[in-house]
Amino acid sequence: MKGTFQRKYLGIPYALYLLVFVILPLVVIVSYAFTDSNGKPGIGNLLNFFTDPNTLGTLVYSLVLAFVTTLICLLIAYPVGYLLAMSSIRSKGAILMLMIMPMWINFTLRITALKELLTMFEGNLAFHPFMNSVIGMTYDFLPFMILPIYNQISRIDKSLLEAAADLGADPTQAFIRVMLPLSMPGVISGISMVFLPAMTNYVVLDMLYNSTYIMGSLIGSYFSAYDWHGGSMISLILLIMICLFTLLAGKDESQGNVRGGSVL
Amino acid sequence: MKKIIAVLFSVIVFISVIPPLPASAANEDVLTIRVCNWEEYIDEGGWDEEEVIDLESGDIFGETALYEEFEDWYYENYGQRVHIEYSCFGTNEELYNMLTLGDEFDLVAPSEYMIMKLLAEDRLVPFSDDFFDEENELNYYIRNVSPFIRETFESNEINGEYWNRYAACYMWGVVGFLYNPEAVSEEDVSTWNILVNEDYRRQMTLKDNVRDSYFATLGAIKGDLLLSDDFRNDPDYHERLAEEMNDTSPETVEGALTFLQQAKDNVYSFETDSGKADMVTGKVLVNLQWSGDAVYAMDQAEEEDFELDFSVPEECTNLWFDGWVMLKDGIGDSAEKQRACEAFINFLSRPDNAVRNMYYIGYTSSIAGGTDGDQIIEYIDWTYSAEEDEEDTVEYDLGYFFDGSLYGEDAGEGSGEYILTVPEEQTRRQLFAQYPPREVTDRSAIMRYFDSEANARINQMWICVRCYNIGKINAAGWVAIALAIVIVISAAVYMRLKEKRVKDVKVNRRPLRIRQPR
Numbered sequence: 139m140k141g142t143f144q145r146k147y148l149g150i151p152y153a154l155y156l157l158v159f160v161i162l163p164l165v166v167i168v169s170y171a172f173t174d175s176n177g178k179p180g181i182g183n184l185l186n187f188f189t190d191p192n193t194l195g196t197l198v199y200s201l202v203l204a205f206v207t208t209l210i211c212l213l214i215a216y217p218v219g220y221l222l223a224m225s226s227i228r229s230k231g232a233i234l235m236l237m238i239m240p241m242w243i244n245f246t247l248r249i250t251a252l253k254e255l256l257t258m259f260e261g262n263l264a265f266h267p268f269m270n271s272v273i274g275m276t277y278d279f280l281p282f283m284i285l286p287i288y289n290q291i292s293r294i295d296k297s298l299l300e301a302a303a304d305l306g307a308d309p310t311q312a313f314i315r316v317m318l319p320l321s322m323p324g325v326i327s328g329i330s331m332v333f334l335p336a337m338t339n340y341v342v343l344d345m346l347y348n349s350t351y352i353m354g355s356l357i358g359s360y361f362s363a364y365d366w367h368g369g370s371m372i373s374l375i376l377l378i379m380i381c382l383f384t385l386l387a388g389k390d391e392s393q394g395n396v397r398g399g400s401v402l
Numbered sequence: 403m404k405k406i407i408a409v410l411f412s413v414i415v416f417i418s419v420i421p422p423l424p425a426s427a428a429n430e431d432v433l434t435i436r437v438c439n440w441e442e443y444i445d446e447g448g449w450d451e452e453e454v455i456d457l458e459s460g461d462i463f464g465e466t467a468l469y470e471e472f473e474d475w476y477y478e479n480y481g482q483r484v485h486i487e488y489s490c491f492g493t494n495e496e497l498y499n500m501l502t503l504g505d506e507f508d509l510v511a512p513s514e515y516m517i518m519k520l521l522a523e524d525r526l527v528p529f530s531d532d533f534f535d536e537e538n539e540l541n542y543y544i545r546n547v548s549p550f551i552r553e554t555f556e557s558n559e560i561n562g563e564y565w566n567r568y569a570a571c572y573m574w575g576v577v578g579f580l581y582n583p584e585a586v587s588e589e590d591v592s593t594w595n596i597l598v599n600e601d602y603r604r605q606m607t608l609k610d611n612v613r614d615s616y617f618a619t620l621g622a623i624k625g626d627l628l629l630s631d632d633f634r635n636d637p638d639y640h641e642r643l644a645e646e647m648n649d650t651s652p653e654t655v656e657g658a659l660t661f662l663q664q665a666k667d668n669v670y671s672f673e674t675d676s677g678k679a680d681m682v683t684g685k686v687l688v689n690l691q692w693s694g695d696a697v698y699a700m701d702q703a704e705e706e707d708f709e710l711d712f713s714v715p716e717e718c719t720n721l722w723f724d725g726w727v728m729l730k731d732g733i734g735d736s737a738e739k740q741r742a743c744e745a746f747i748n749f750l751s752r753p754d755n756a757v758r759n760m761y762y763i764g765y766t767s768s769i770a771g772g773t774d775g776d777q778i779i780e781y782i783d784w785t786y787s788a789e790e791d792e793e794d795t796v797e798y799d800l801g802y803f804f805d806g807s808l809y810g811e812d813a814g815e816g817s818g819e820y821i822l823t824v825p826e827e828q829t830r831r832q833l834f835a836q837y838p839p840r841e842v843t844d845r846s847a848i849m850r851y852f853d854s855e856a857n858a859r860i861n862q863m864w865i866c867v868r869c870y871n872i873g874k875i876n877a878a879g880w881v882a883i884a885l886a887i888v889i890v891i892s893a894a895v896y897m898r899l900k901e902k903r904v905k906d907v908k909v910n911r912r913p914l915r916i917r918q919p920r
Contacts, residue, residue, distance in 0.1 A: 195872035264604040264670040347671035362495040363861040
């Protein structure tokens, strides 16, 4: 019967949300990015970004900071996720909860606490701004790396490892040829959840006394100088980078066949 | 699909035609006034019993928020019901962006340079003539404002429009250094050059705000000139000082860049709000600070049983004001809105209410009192005066603020009625910060708003200070970055290829032979 409720109507609230809070702002950003302060269209803002050694330096600084943070998160999170998923201890849930518990508390509070802790260990924080920023970001983002890796590994069919052993693989070989490829989708989704936010999470830097701008604070400084055009362009460039990254990562994830198809 | 779009569209149309609900729909003759003020910049009441300020002229106590009390006061005196829709902003720039992006307010309280910007853009409504009528007993502002403030507002203009026509001063102060006297000598902290003093390496904070940092920088790089006797004794000293401290020429901005880059490597951080707490917990020793926040931090330190002092560098200081202005966008032609806004300013200017604000937020009110009560000077006396048996006391003259004059033969002199006897330490503590003496305001300059060209130049300078310059990466750095990129890319490519290989593998299976049961 026509006019009755259809299931697809359930999508309407979200479609509205999408329109008002995602599509519309995006249109505004794009229109600001490609105009100058007199409203004349052009790519002046784009050229400014790629010719100014300060903005380029900020991009490199943010990328390096995010890269180091991601690497350290990965080095800590993978063993934890692996051990937790493979072990047969009964208190697994409790340990996992300990890992994600910090996520329930607002991160500015957590960083404030971290600041006091670090001051206790290091004394004056201002001498190692980069290191402190990495510690702060790692502290902030670690759960986002552990969870997807743990989930992925615990979904792997353990009989695949037994099969590898049956076929003569020693534990190292089994790990490299079976475990690692199968856990990759978790690793990749963990990376995308850490790397991208780490490029813009300037509050951590502010609170831990790193006075160097990263992408997030750079955009903020443009806005507080009333230069919405330059700020929008930087946001747009960041957005495009994020899109490229998710495009690359997302493809892998969709093919992540937990049942072992890709090991064969 | 079409139907969905139609539904979507109708919902959007429906939403956009619903009129916004008025604050109190039931009572239509309530006038709503939208006020936007700095965060924590008004007495919001709820004081403890023991917080009563017991002055000779009566007790002062904050029970409910001043903006709520105003509603009843206005009804009693003007016979009209108003509702104050009170909201807050965090920085002048934030307020400006809010106004530009379409938020509507009737009355806001930005700083002097933002007032000048709004005035230059013709967005302010001038006060009515009645606002300046000293005969009207409800005009607390004009009857009680300090002559020091009043004359400053009467003598500063932008494009020929004098401030006092458009703005009523709310709070004011200077900028200086909050410091820990046990570790920092008074001499070191009496110059802006302490920011590059290596003795305090990584133990000072600057403001994360280009205007305050730029002012401090100008004070440091122009120090020799500003301190020279020739300059000090020039009959046009104040004009010349104002000119020097508003210098935005390319050469000066260049010099400021060099200084700030040096300072950035020497200070602990650029802070917005954490400076006070870091002073109290002892993380830093010197903190560039506004006088009102310094008062707050010194009070906090006292509670923790140690001492923080305030110093204003010898070169000069930044005299700043926050003032109430009415916006064209909000008020329009509405005479009754304008009357209510002006009454709101007057209500806050009643001396007892000014005391409540000062007690609550720590900043200094523009109100001196006198005509409608002596609560202000009584409050200062109540807070800071020495006990009778105290030995180490000094006389502290506040005449310039209460009944002095900026101009004429007795400029800077008061009648001598406003001299307090205070403990000696108060000459560098809360009293000094809250009511700086005449010699401090004498070496102060107002920092005006910069035109868009100068603004762009200074902001670019600030970005240079704060950003990591790509030129600073050395050869080894580039090699490391290149290596990282190569590793990441080759890992991605390897995974891709492997996947492809896996997909391309052809498995030749023998067809299953299932033995059929006979």
